[in-house]
Amino acid sequence: MYRDPVQSLEPLPSRNAAPHALRVGMIGIGTVGSGTFRVLARNQAEIAGRAGRPIEVVMVAARNLARAAAVVGGNVPLTHDPMRVATHPNVDVVVEVAGGTGPARDWVLAAIAHGKHVVTANKALLAVHGAEIFAAARQHGVAVAYEGAVAVSIPIVKALREGLTANRIEWVAGIINGTTNFILSKMRDEGLDFGAALAQAQALGYAEADPAFDVEGIDAGHKLTLLAANAFGTPVRFDDVQVEGITALQRLDVACAEQLGYRIKLLGVARRREEGVELRVQPALVPAAHLMAHVNGSMNGVMIKGDAAGVTMYYGAGAGSEQTASAVIADLVDVARLAGTSAAQRVPHLGFHAHAMNTLPVVSRADVCSCHYLRVPVHAASGIEAVAGWAAGRQLPVRQVTLAVGQAGSGPQVLVLTQPVRQAEMELALNALQAHPAVAGAITALRVEELA
């Protein structure tokens, strides 16, 4: 059924590939890996017709060899040891779809050091170790491709890195985590609270048993890091992203946002300002009539504003076996064209050549300036006057002050939409309002993104 690693001592045999084939070594054959293998097999004629040469999997590293053999059949040598794939002389390109940031870093660096191109869908790896990995790849003259790391079915890295090269990118805003978008859609459509919507997401396989990575915004932060780097020519730096998840979001705010003509989405926003770039992942209100408000369920959507193209938008599945395979294989087709090319003939890893990269300062949270939504629980409807007075007294630029309607059982709520206000000023003002005797509970504040 499969070659046992004990039987297949050095040298590990590789599958006999067609002449001129791009020889792929896979590390990981789980959901994404098996999808990649399946699509490569099913569409092999079409893919070779596009790539100009066959693309063949010549060996696979997997934890569970029996399960791996069930996917790839008996002709593909298997090993428990990813390092053997990463360093094997018969491998042209390593597909890393095992995930994680520790061992995966070692495998990827080993593959690069052995002169192999790397294709990965591992956003955490690149968001955290990208600078080191891309530098190593430059040094060894190989490519590290990662279309599958962001909004998998959508060729968004290619759009940003190659399609919009004429533009000075002003901002990128994305719904780039399907799990949280599914949960938010459920909260809105069915009036569920966060916990119940999460439970549904878990039951349907849209969320992991430990959902923290998704619902805390970390996964979206990883992806935003990669988008921002390609947008602005800055290095990847996940630590600089301001990340806020949706665990504290209340269904009352979903309903109140709706009343004001907005929907709440977990948005990753990278925006160029005079003083630097904003990098943040936050639940935010977007206009209900806006295309991004119609990105529902587990789908992803990314909007990019360039100074020449204007606003363009990209939509598709953000997860899934073959959806991710679509991105991984597109990268393989690109890699199939790289043989014999030099750095000048290739697309740089982060869109810009090294000399043109630019470590822009990141705007601190206190300095981020945006419109805000506030929900202020008050003791009585007349509390709206206190809130209006507070805004006037602090010269807070306000667009709308209104009472929530139809939220029986929650007590009266004053809703406020502000004009752009610096976060630091907003927080000072909110502290003052929170202490006002008309206020009956904790104020909720969320950002509003008009995406215009």
Added chain:
Amino acid sequence: MYRDPVQSLEPLPSRNAAPHALRVGMIGIGTVGSGTFRVLARNQAEIAGRAGRPIEVVMVAARNLARAAAVVGGNVPLTHDPMRVATHPNVDVVVEVAGGTGPARDWVLAAIAHGKHVVTANKALLAVHGAEIFAAARQHGVAVAYEGAVAVSIPIVKALREGLTANRIEWVAGIINGTTNFILSKMRDEGLDFGAALAQAQALGYAEADPAFDVEGIDAGHKLTLLAANAFGTPVRFDDVQVEGITALQRLDVACAEQLGYRIKLLGVARRREEGVELRVQPALVPAAHLMAHVNGSMNGVMIKGDAAGVTMYYGAGAGSEQTASAVIADLVDVARLAGTSAAQRVPHLGFHAHAMNTLPVVSRADVCSCHYLRVPVHAASGIEAVAGWAAGRQLPVRQVTLAVGQAGSGPQVLVLTQPVRQAEMELALNALQAHPAVAGAITALRVEELA
């Protein structure tokens, strides 16, 4: 102010370009050309940082040299003669943005014959002469790039040709003409008839004085030709596209579609069937909740269904000076990377290498099978029974038969939504219904596209 063509006899001087610069010769400096020049100048540092080398316009051919000089300044040599740009030894790449299909074909073929890459936004040229032009480019080892020919601000050619290479494409459906989408949006939002909406489009510059090219669907047909070729690996063949415009569309149908939960869009559809491909441009009903129904005004949207990626969607401006420049310059950045590469290292013109191209049969109009919307004027509301009886009698698969509401002054109308029916059968059935004594006027039939 500018070099007069009489003064600048052979050899036409070219602007001194930076070492290693990609030297661009432009043919045409109108709306698109001037936008290209402007964006190249404004974002030159960023563009060079991405391309790895400067991109410089070294000469320009224009009809009106004074106007051209006002755009490009005194340092760029000008000529009346596009052939001098197309064949000049100091030009690496020719940007053809003059338009038209006659002389433009000659200029492009001359540039190719002189070993120059070509970038063009001319969809008509490529839809009609693409086979000849791409063959010549292959023969001479140069690239012909045309991102600006379809949905300009959206890198849709790149998405389809490079981003979705893993996929067997099942269908592409696009709102790819901004003029007609503007008109249809006006008809819906303001209840205008076609003529009034067209007049508004003309007044605002969204439609030409002679709007036939747009409103008859020809422009969308040209673009669909290019999308279909890249989707299926078929040659470009505009003559095979079934083209229908929106000039006959009545506002009553826009309103009745709305009642049924649909909006009418001019859709270009390329769909793979067992028996071949459908290639058609038609006004069609799309579900109001669908993302494509929210592509409004002069914006474009393209949806692609691949077997691995599933449905992805792309949205952005479909016209405009700098919006088109965004695409033209992205092509120039790609071309900047081609120096010294071979065909195997490049993306094929239509996505597939020549040996993998495939002249699929085109499904005839009679054999196209789709859902239909019918509006049947009847003498009285009771006519609905006659229509229902007609459908039952002909075993026509019907989803819904209902009366139009709120269309005062138009007389009673029966609305029908069918399941998929072959066009030939539909027409036979419609002929029979048209002759029914309960029917009071001409029946309107439109396709329904669920885009699922």
